[in-house]
Amino acid sequence: MTFLLRRLAFYLAAFIAAATVNFFLPRLMPGDPIQIMFASAGSELSLENLNALKLTFGFIDAPIGEQYLRYLQSVFTGDLGRSIKYFPLPVTELLGRSLVWTLGLVGIATLLSFALGTFLGVMAAWRRGTIFDSIVSLTAIFSSSVPAVVVSLIMLFVFGYQLGWFPNGYAADPLLDPGFNWTYISSVIHHGTLPMLTMVIVLTGGFAVTMRNNMINLLGEDYIVMGRAKGLADNRVMLWYAARNALLPTVSSLAIALGTVLGGSLVTEVVFNYPGLGNTLYQAIIARDYPVIQGQLLIMTAAMLIANFAVDLSYVLLDPRLKKA
Amino acid sequence: MTLFRQLLGNKKAMVGLTILLLIILVAIFAPFLTEYSPVKRVGRPHQAPSWEHWLGTTRLGHDVFARLVYGARVSLAVGFGAGLAITIIGTVLGIIAGYKGGVIDEVINFFTNMVLVVPNLPLLLVLAAFIGQASPLVIAVILGLTSWAWGVRVTRSETLSIRQRDYVKSAEMLGEPSWRIMAFEIFPNLISIVGINFIGSVIFAVITEATLEFLGLGDPNTVSWGIMLYNAQNASALSVGAWWDLLAPCFALAVLGLGLALINFAIDEIANPRLRTGGMLNRWTRMVRIGEGKL
Numbered sequence: 220m221t222f223l224l225r226r227l228a229f230y231l232a233a234f235i236a237a238a239t240v241n242f243f244l245p246r247l248m249p250g251d252p253i254q255i256m257f258a259s260a261g262s263e264l265s266l267e268n269l270n271a272l273k274l275t276f277g278f279i280d281a282p283i284g285e286q287y288l289r290y291l292q293s294v295f296t297g298d299l300g301r302s303i304k305y306f307p308l309p310v311t312e313l314l315g316r317s318l319v320w321t322l323g324l325v326g327i328a329t330l331l332s333f334a335l336g337t338f339l340g341v342m343a344a345w346r347r348g349t350i351f352d353s354i355v356s357l358t359a360i361f362s363s364s365v366p367a368v369v370v371s372l373i374m375l376f377v378f379g380y381q382l383g384w385f386p387n388g389y390a391a392d393p394l395l396d397p398g399f400n401w402t403y404i405s406s407v408i409h410h411g412t413l414p415m416l417t418m419v420i421v422l423t424g425g426f427a428v429t430m431r432n433n434m435i436n437l438l439g440e441d442y443i444v445m446g447r448a449k450g451l452a453d454n455r456v457m458l459w460y461a462a463r464n465a466l467l468p469t470v471s472s473l474a475i476a477l478g479t480v481l482g483g484s485l486v487t488e489v490v491f492n493y494p495g496l497g498n499t500l501y502q503a504i505i506a507r508d509y510p511v512i513q514g515q516l517l518i519m520t521a522a523m524l525i526a527n528f529a530v531d532l533s534y535v536l537l538d539p540r541l542k543k544a
Numbered sequence: 545m546t547l548f549r550q551l552l553g554n555k556k557a558m559v560g561l562t563i564l565l566l567i568i569l570v571a572i573f574a575p576f577l578t579e580y581s582p583v584k585r586v587g588r589p590h591q592a593p594s595w596e597h598w599l600g601t602t603r604l605g606h607d608v609f610a611r612l613v614y615g616a617r618v619s620l621a622v623g624f625g626a627g628l629a630i631t632i633i634g635t636v637l638g639i640i641a642g643y644k645g646g647v648i649d650e651v652i653n654f655f656t657n658m659v660l661v662v663p664n665l666p667l668l669l670v671l672a673a674f675i676g677q678a679s680p681l682v683i684a685v686i687l688g689l690t691s692w693a694w695g696v697r698v699t700r701s702e703t704l705s706i707r708q709r710d711y712v713k714s715a716e717m718l719g720e721p722s723w724r725i726m727a728f729e730i731f732p733n734l735i736s737i738v739g740i741n742f743i744g745s746v747i748f749a750v751i752t753e754a755t756l757e758f759l760g761l762g763d764p765n766t767v768s769w770g771i772m773l774y775n776a777q778n779a780s781a782l783s784v785g786a787w788w789d790l791l792a793p794c795f796a797l798a799v800l801g802l803g804l805a806l807i808n809f810a811i812d813e814i815a816n817p818r819l820r821t822g823g824m825l826n827r828w829t830r831m832v833r834i835g836e837g838k839l
Binding site: 229230232233236237240241244245248356357360361363364365366367368369372373375376379380387479485486489490500501504505507509512513515516519520523524527 | 654657658661662663665666667669670671673674675747750751754755758759760761773777782783787790791794797798801802804805806808809
């Protein structure tokens with residue numbers, strides 16, 4: 220138990236650190252922080268609304284320590300302020316709107332890449348040193364060394380513009396009414412395929428390399444030799460003796476990858492004009508809508524910390540020694 | 545220096561080093577490769593590639609090839625500058641934490657873990673957004689200051705095991721000062737980890753710079769591959785059919801990525817002969833992907 224409590228305290232500290240960055244950044248910039256934060260609002264905000272917004276971000280007539288506590292209080296009560304661009308809309312609601320698209324696109328893409336990457340990694344490790352292994356490893360490493368924006372743009376150019384197989388933007392045909400019918404759903408699938416393929420290309424390599432290396436480390440273990448000596452079929456040793464154990468560390472990287480899902484896939488969503496969280500963040504950056512950008516940082520941090528905590532929990536369940544530590 | 549000699553004998557490393565060297569030469573000799581200035585209007589907007597303009601022109605009538613070769617300077621400078629900063633901070637803190645132990649270790653380790661769990665990309669975005677139009681130098685500094693944590697973690701754990709070796713113990717007994725032990729007994733044994741950390745960080749910095757600039761957080765007057773992408777995207781290059789405007793920087797970034805990936809792959813092969821590309825590569829693929837918060 221103490222292990223989990225210590226981790227929990229650590230995550231709390233990490234979250235407060237992220238909030239602290241949010242608090243101090245505008246104050247560290249040259250010039251008037253209030254001016255910087257709310258400049259893009261122009262004169263559209265009434266004085267009353269502006270004051271409410273200032274209060275959320277701790278811009279009160281008090282010493283800096285009190286301002287800081289005031290800001291932490293807003294954060295911990297779930298008040299992330301309001302978007303300046305779409306004024307009375309709270310940040311949480313603005314982000315909530317695009318959440319479903321991101322969960323669908325990025326969530327499915329992450330799971331697909333995990334499955335594909337793990338499979339390729341197992342096969343490559345099992346046949347290490349062969350041509351198959353070289354091709355998988357090199358492709359995996361190359362695809363992790365090219366910016367996602369490059370992959371996205373090339374996919375859009377080839378399949379969107381040159382071949383015209385897929386639409387060039389949006390999550391569904393804007394002329395259709397959203398609804399639970401086949402026309403709409405097929406349009407969503409058609410629009411989502413290209414961004415999803417792109418993300419799978421970008422993400423699979425990392426999972427494949429991780430799995431391959433875990434697996435190769437395990438192949439030298441005695442129980443693998445034992446399995447073979449018993450005359451078990453190759454597939455059985457590969458999948459039930461080696462892959463199953465090599466999967467454990469990979470699960471933690473999957474959890475963390477899922478933790479970053481809430482960030483959306485910034486670049487892919489921007490290139491394909493997909494209305495997810497990443498695109499919302501991008502629009503906020505362009506409009507210098509600081510409350511939204513800062514809110515997104517906090518939400519993504521929280522998601523990451525929860526994912527990390529889930530990993531800790533799974534370790535405690537899988538490794539009983541930690542329960543006593 | 546044995547690492548370097550071994551690299552020269554590795555086929556993948558040689559291909560990677562050749563690619564990198566070519567890009568460096570192009571960057572250095574940019575003025576000799578093109579007669580055009582990268583920032584002057586030298587043709588009509590969006591001209592297709594021709595004998596006169598090898599890679600066509602941008603919407604503003606700039607020569608794409610000229611911008612590409614001059615832009616290599618910025619991408620390389622940010623990549624290697626930030627990569628060096630990340631590696632130095634990570635290696636120094638990692639060795640100190642691993643060797644000194646005790647309170648120093650706890651403090652460094654605490655901050656490292658904290659930096660590791662706060663997602664890097666939104667943090668970079670918030671920083672860049674407040675700075676406004678970040679110049680390449682500013683981007684390199686931000687990257688250096690926020691991305692060192694993986695290096696510390698890897699270097700620290702390796703230092704912990706080296707600290708127990710006999711030659712370190714005997715140096716301690718001879719009364720050598722601890723900075724000497726860290727610099728001359730421990731550091732030389734970490735050289736392949738430092739190498740992989742460095743190349744991985746360069747890749748990370750190149751990717752992140754291009755991404756931040758593509759998203760409009762860079763200084764639009766810079767001549768760099770990221771700004772080329774940004775300008776081409778803003779000019780709707782694909783929908784008006786000016787594919788050369790967008791694909792040229794894409795191709796350049798892909799080739800640089802390939803060269804660096806090959807070098808990293810080779811260092812890892814040399815460092816872990818038993819595994820052939822095991823272990824350490826985890827670190828940087830994960831850093832690149834999770835570090836950028838899945839761009």
